[in-house]
Amino acid sequence: MYRVTLEPGRHTVEVPAGTLLSDAILKAGVPLNLPCGGQGRCGRCQVAVREGSVRRRSELRLSRQQLSEGYVLACQSLVESDLVVFIPPQEIVAHAVASEKAAAEVAMPEGVRDWQEHPWVEALAVSLTPPSLDDNTNDLDRLQRDLGLAHGIESVQIGLPLLRTLGRALREADWQVDVVVERANPDGAAANPRLVDVRPRGSGRLLGAAIDVGTTSNVVYLVDLVSGRVLDTASTFNGQISCGEDVISRIIYSRREGGLAHLQQLVIGTVNGLLEELLERNGATPREVVRLCVAGNTTMMHLFLGIDPQFIRLEPYIPTANHLPPVKAAELGLLANPEAHVDCLPGVAAYVGADITAGVLSSEMYRTEKLTLFIDVGTNGEIVLGNADWLISCACSAGPAFEGAGVRSGMRAIPGAIDEVWINPRTFEPTFRTIGGEAP
C-alpha cells in the first residue's frame, strides 16, 4: 500500500501499488474532472506529481514543458510509490449549477389544460361497509364494489406490492380510505384504471415530479397534481460526471464490467438526492409522489432506465427505443410511491432525444404558423426548425464550449467566467458581469 497525499487540502488515501492515480483521487473524495471518462483522450485530468513516481501509460495532450514540470494524466498513471500530487483548481468539478434561475418558472402549454377536468391521477374518497359473517366478500372485491358504487369505476388493476398490504391498510384506516387511481393507461392501450395507493381518508397530498436528466445537470420539479402548481425545484450536477462528461464517454464507460449498473445508480442517486431535498423542504413523504415524468437526451434516457446504450455510439447509431414503456418507480428505485408510474417522454433519434421533444411541446412551436427556430445548447446541442406543418432537427456535440475539454480560448461556467455582457445606456460603454463577481 502506498500513501497518496493530494494538494491543496492535504487529503490522503492509501492504495495498492498499480492503482490508477485518478481512482486514488476519486477514492480520496476529491471530485476530479474526467471529461472523457478516463480514456486519456481529452487531456483534462492533468495533475502535477510533486514527490514520488508514477508509471505513465500515455502522455497524450501534455506539452514538453508540462512533462518537465512533472505533469501527468491522472487517468493514465499508475501509483508506484508514496506520492504528493498537486491538483490544479480548474480540474476539480465545480458544484454550482447555472440553470437554477431558468428553472424557476414553467409555463403550461395551452393544449394540456383539460387535465384538471380529466386528471390522470385522482384520490377518490371511499367509505367501505366493514365485512361481517353475512357479507364476507374479500377485501379487493369489497373495495372494487364500493369504488364502483361511489365513483362508477367498473374494474381496477392492482399490483402485487399494494395487494400485499391491502388488508392491513383498510383495517388501519377503519374502512374510510382515499383510493389513488390512475385513470388512463399511459402506453395508449385501452385498459382499466390502476390502483396506485390506498390510504386513510384525508391523509397525504397528490404530488408529481418532473425530472430533467441532463448530461451535466439534473433538475427536479415538485408539482401539486391538484392545482398544477410547481411547488419547488432543485438541481445539481449529474453524479455520472465522474465517469465522463459527454455521452460518448459515458457509453464507453458503460461497456466496463458493471459500468452500466454503476452509471444508472449514479443518476438515480442524484435524482433521489434532489427528491429528498424537495420532500424535506415541503414536508412531504415519498408515498405522496404518485406520478413522475422524465426527459433527457437519448443516451441519458437509456442510462436512467439501465438499458444498454452501446449501439447509439456505433454506426448506424441505433437506440434500443425512442418511445419507452411506462415504468414503476419501484423498478428504478426512485424515492416515490413504489406504484407510481414514471413516464419517459419520447425521443426522435439517437441524438435528438426526449429533452428536445419536451422543448418543442412546451414552446408550442408545433402549433404555430410562423417559421420557428428552437435551440437547445447543452452538453449536446440540438436545433429544431419548423412550424405546424413540418419540423426538422439536427444535433451535434456542444459540450466542449461548456466543459472546457480541449478549449483554448474561454472557460467553464465557474467563478470568473463572464455570464452577461451589456451596453451601459448612459455611457455607451460595454459592461460585463462574471460568475461570483471574480476577476474574469
Add this chain to the structure above:
Amino acid sequence: MYRVTLEPGRHTVEVPAGTLLSDAILKAGVPLNLPCGGQGRCGRCQVAVREGSVRRRSELRLSRQQLSEGYVLACQSLVESDLVVFIPPQEIVAHAVASEKAAAEVAMPEGVRDWQEHPWVEALAVSLTPPSLDDNTNDLDRLQRDLGLAHGIESVQIGLPLLRTLGRALREADWQVDVVVERANPDGAAANPRLVDVRPRGSGRLLGAAIDVGTTSNVVYLVDLVSGRVLDTASTFNGQISCGEDVISRIIYSRREGGLAHLQQLVIGTVNGLLEELLERNGATPREVVRLCVAGNTTMMHLFLGIDPQFIRLEPYIPTANHLPPVKAAELGLLANPEAHVDCLPGVAAYVGADITAGVLSSEMYRTEKLTLFIDVGTNGEIVLGNADWLISCACSAGPAFEGAGVRSGMRAIPGAIDEVWINPRTFEPTFRTIGGEAP
C-alpha cells in the same frame, strides 16, 4: 454453548443456552414434525430427554407416565445443559408423497380445446431488416414494424427487463429471431399483446408449468405449450411444514417477525426445487418456461404471493383477494422466464380456494345436468355439490386424519399405514395392503 446429541443417528449440534429444543433439532437438520407450528397445542413434537436437563414451558398433552419417562414437548423446552435426546421415529417428517400416482395423467376438459387454434403464448418467427444509415429506426420500432408486417400485430407491450437487453439480443441473433408473444391479457382488460422473450430463430421450446400448492404436498407439471402434452411431473412436501402443518398454524407463524417472508421463501423454494428437477430431467432451461399457472387453497395462495393472510383466520374470515391479478415470475423469484406471467386460479372464499375451482373446472361438473358431488379431502377438506345450474360448497379441516395431530386411532400415510382394502373374490376374505409392505 451446549451440545445436543440426537438419537437415533447421533446428529449433534451446538446451541446457546435457552435455545428452543425444536429449533436445535431443526438446526441439526432433522425434520421434526411441528404440526401446530410450535405453539404447544398439538402435542406431536414429543421427544425423550435421556441425559441433561431442559426448562419446560408447557406440559400440555403429556401424560403422567410420559413425564416420568422424560418426555417433553420439543417446541416448549429450553436447552439448559448438554443433552442427549431421543426422537421417536413417528415424529420425523416422512419424505414420501402418496399423490405421485394420481399426478400421472391429467385430462384436458372439452371446452378448452380451442387453445391450439388461438394459443395465448406463441413464438413468432421474424426476419428483421438490419438497420443502416438510410433506415435508422430504433430497435423496438423496427421489431414492432416487422412483427406487424409478418404477423399483423399492430402494437406490443414490452417490460423494462426485456428492453434492457433487446439491442444485444437482436444483434446476437443476426436479426433472425423468434418473438415469444402473449396474445390475451389475463386480467381480462383489452390490451395489446405482450413480449415475453426475443431469442435466436429456432432456439428453445415453449413450456408451461402448472403448480399445485398444497398445504402438505406441492406438485409441478411441466407442459409443452404447443402440443398441450404434460411432459413430466414432480412432487414433494411443502417446505412450510416445519412452520406448522395446517393453514391456521401457518397463519399464526406468519405473524412472527419475518414469518410471512420466511413462509413465502419456503414454498417458492420448494416449487423451484421441483422446477429444477423437471427442467434437468427434460433438458430444458428456465427461460423456456413462458407461462405458469398456480392453484391452491386461499391461505396457500396468499402465502405463495407473500400477501398477509392474517384476516383469513380472524372472524369474519376475510381473504385479501380471491381473484388474484397476474404476476410475473420475476416478482416471485420463480425459476422460469422472468417475464412469464403466473396465473393464479381464482378461489371462492377464505376456506374454499383455487384448488376447488380447479377441480370443478377440470371435472366439468359445472357443465353437467346430473347432480354431482365433488370431494377434495386434503389437509383441508372441501365438498362441492351441484350441476350446470347451481353449485354449493362447504369446507372443514381434515388434516388430523392425515397428519396425526391428536389422532388416537390411526396413523399418517407413512410405511405401515393401510392404503388399500379389498375382498378376495375366491375366499371372500378381507385383504389389505400397507405402504411399503410393512406390518400394519
